[in-house]
Amino acid sequence: LPDEFSVIERFFAPLATARGALGLKDDVALLAPDRAKPLVLTTDAVIEGVDFFPSDPADLVARKALRVNLSDLAAKGATPLGYLLTLALRRDVSPAWLKRFTAGLAEDQRKYRLALYGGDLSSTRGPITIAITAFGRPTGVPVLRGGAKLGDLVFTTGTIGDSGAGLAALKAGQKAPALIERYRLPQPRMQFGARLPALASASLDVSDGLLADLGHLAQESGVRIDLEAFRIPLSGALKKYWGQSLSTICRAVSAGDDYEIAFTAPRRRLAAIERTAGATKTRVSVIGKVIAGSGVRLLDREGRAVRLNRRGWRHF
Amino acid sequence: LPDEFSVIERFFAPLATARGALGLKDDVALLAPDRAKPLVLTTDAVIEGVDFFPSDPADLVARKALRVNLSDLAAKGATPLGYLLTLALRRDVSPAWLKRFTAGLAEDQRKYRLALYGGDLSSTRGPITIAITAFGRPTGVPVLRGGAKLGDLVFTTGTIGDSGAGLAALKAGQKAPALIERYRLPQPRMQFGARLPALASASLDVSDGLLADLGHLAQESGVRIDLEAFRIPLSGALKKYWGQSLSTICRAVSAGDDYEIAFTAPRRRLAAIERTAGATKTRVSVIGKVIAGSGVRLLDREGRAVRLNRRGWRHF
Numbered sequence: 001l002p003d004e005f006s007v008i009e010r011f012f013a014p015l016a017t018a019r020g021a022l023g024l025k026d027d028v029a030l031l032a033p034d035r036a037k038p039l040v041l042t043t044d045a046v047i048e049g050v051d052f053f054p055s056d057p058a059d060l061v062a063r064k065a066l067r068v069n070l071s072d073l074a075a076k077g078a079t080p081l082g083y084l085l086t087l088a089l090r091r092d093v094s095p096a097w098l099k100r101f102t103a104g105l106a107e108d109q110r111k112y113r114l115a116l117y118g119g120d121l122s123s124t125r126g127p128i129t130i131a132i133t134a135f136g137r138p139t140g141v142p143v144l145r146g147g148a149k150l151g152d153l154v155f156t157t158g159t160i161g162d163s164g165a166g167l168a169a170l171k172a173g174q175k176a177p178a179l180i181e182r183y184r185l186p187q188p189r190m191q192f193g194a195r196l197p198a199l200a201s202a203s204l205d206v207s208d209g210l211l212a213d214l215g216h217l218a219q220e221s222g223v224r225i226d227l228e229a230f231r232i233p234l235s236g237a238l239k240k241y242w243g244q245s246l247s248t249i250c251r252a253v254s255a256g257d258d259y260e261i262a263f264t265a266p267r268r269r270l271a272a273i274e275r276t277a278g279a280t281k282t283r284v285s286v287i288g289k290v291i292a293g294s295g296v297r298l299l300d301r302e303g304r305a306v307r308l309n310r311r312g313w314r315h316f
Numbered sequence: 317l318p319d320e321f322s323v324i325e326r327f328f329a330p331l332a333t334a335r336g337a338l339g340l341k342d343d344v345a346l347l348a349p350d351r352a353k354p355l356v357l358t359t360d361a362v363i364e365g366v367d368f369f370p371s372d373p374a375d376l377v378a379r380k381a382l383r384v385n386l387s388d389l390a391a392k393g394a395t396p397l398g399y400l401l402t403l404a405l406r407r408d409v410s411p412a413w414l415k416r417f418t419a420g421l422a423e424d425q426r427k428y429r430l431a432l433y434g435g436d437l438s439s440t441r442g443p444i445t446i447a448i449t450a451f452g453r454p455t456g457v458p459v460l461r462g463g464a465k466l467g468d469l470v471f472t473t474g475t476i477g478d479s480g481a482g483l484a485a486l487k488a489g490q491k492a493p494a495l496i497e498r499y500r501l502p503q504p505r506m507q508f509g510a511r512l513p514a515l516a517s518a519s520l521d522v523s524d525g526l527l528a529d530l531g532h533l534a535q536e537s538g539v540r541i542d543l544e545a546f547r548i549p550l551s552g553a554l555k556k557y558w559g560q561s562l563s564t565i566c567r568a569v570s571a572g573d574d575y576e577i578a579f580t581a582p583r584r585r586l587a588a589i590e591r592t593a594g595a596t597k598t599r600v601s602v603i604g605k606v607i608a609g610s611g612v613r614l615l616d617r618e619g620r621a622v623r624l625n626r627r628g629w630r631h632f
Binding site: 020022028034072073088119124142144204 | 391
């Protein structure tokens with residue numbers, strides 16, 4: 001691999017399409033002031049051997065690294081502006097890998113309309129480590145975790161558990177292309193997320209597992225959440241792979257890496273949420289309700305709480 | 317080590333002293349809008365075995381990781397507001413290490429008046445990797461690399477080569493505490509840097525080596541820089557360790573990790589620069605001039621260009 005400066009010039013400078021990125025030729029990036037809107041910032045890293053496999057295609061690795069950050073912005077009701085990229089690479093990484101990696105970033109920059117603003121390129125003897133800081137502006141008041149109110153309904157976008165099942169399939173060497181695709185390439189709900197400030201009382205993206213993440217939301221809001229197990233949306237691919245028993249649902253809500261948006265909203269917003277779901281072509285399901293108390297319960301068809309051995313998947 | 321959430325709660329939440337950090341209890345941080353000033357953003361990573369030694373004290377590692385970013389802000393004339401921290405740790409890292417690491421961050425947060433706004437904690441099987449994104453506001457128009465004009469003088473803060481000599485001493489197992497301290501704990505020139513917008517035409521921080529970094533400045537400005545070798549400021553500790561011959565100077569300007577500010581300014585600003593140096597207790601030296609052409613030349617006492625084998629130290 002050529003030196004740092006040539007790599008930046010050749011592979012990364014073309015991604016720096018925003019004026020404030022200064023063509024990656026300075027030590028900093030500049031972001032023009034905004035009179036009214038706060039800046040929403042988030043950071044997430046993906047690490048080879050932990051968050052992706054060494055054999056994963058480099059373009060998918062890049063896009064996953066970017067999308068897990070975009071998902072955080074979407075869940076708060078923000079649209080992305082740009083990102084900073086810290087990349088620790090082994091010296092033996094090939095120009096072909098870098099070409100494919102940056103092609104993945106370029107594709108998602110176009111898709112989600114954001115630009116690379118700056119970064120840092122280091123060499124490591126360890127696993128490839130990709131840390132991204134993404135930033136954007138909210139379309140209204142940012143939707144935080146702490147706003148759920150008694151009587152609110154609980155919603156999720158998309159389907160739950162696909163990514164976890166995809167990871168299980170990959171580890172077992174089984175074929176489940178639709179699920180593996182969901183694990184490798186999250187689909188952050190940007191368009192629906194941008195509408196959240198007008199709809200939701202609290203919101204977060206599902207990365208640690210639906211149950212664990214709603215647990216955070218319940219805690220910050222000072223409420224309890226009751227989920228109806230058989231309302232948790234499962235994809236056809238997941239049902240085919242794991243079945244659709246209660247135990248499948250338990251695995252799905254504990255699996256993580258969904259990058260769907262789980263949110264709460266007053267019942268009177270239901271019609272507006274359904275219209276927005278239609279307008280943004282996003283599947284949205286009512287999965288439970290907000291009541292007094294603390295924690296999250298998963299209820300079976302008879303309304304009995306299901307016991308779970310572990311609440312979601314923890315990174316650390 | 318306990319799980320991710322306990323670690324964040326116990327060690328990192330106390331660092332999140334800004335309101336927009338949301339107590340590290342949400343997925344994002346919020347930065348209030350500013351009517352007039354752009355946001356200045358920078359990102360840099362430090363990696364165990366590359367940028368610090370596994371045996372280095374954790375508080376110094378943390379402070380170095382933060383300071384290399386603050387140095388970039390200072391060189392642009394910005395004062396820091398906050399930072400986001402991505403930390404990849406091995407599972408065997410001890411609570412004692414984390415305690416010392418976060419104590420180092422806390423100390424520098426007080427010293428430089430900034431706050432942790434958010435972060436991401438991951439586990440890795442590789443070296444400890446610390447990626448920081450820092451942001452601040454400029455005190456005037458940010459000073460970029462491309463503004464040097466013909467006839468400008470070239471300056472540097474502090475002394476050059478200490479950190480490089482400190483690294484050499486560490487590798488050789490030699491005692492040179494003042495130099496090793498400079499390697500382990502950069503001294504970003506925040507106060508002087510904050511005055512740069514009123515003084516300098518172009519500026520950057522010296523991380524890759526004085527010669528290499530001034531080469532970037534010359535290139536972006538479309539000028540040549542002539543440095544007078546015997547005007548390069550060397551510390552007493554460096555002279556004692558490496559001597560003060562021309563070859564010492566060549567090593568010093570190629571060494572890197574100085575985290576001083578190299579800048580250019582019109583000659584008419586000389587008195588104001590000297591006053592500001594005095595007011596901020598910062599050593600500032602005139603080391604050369606900006607002329608027509610390209611590249612950087614290091615001139616000996618007779619005005620002959622010195623040949624160097626390698627131009628500064630490259631990270632990659």
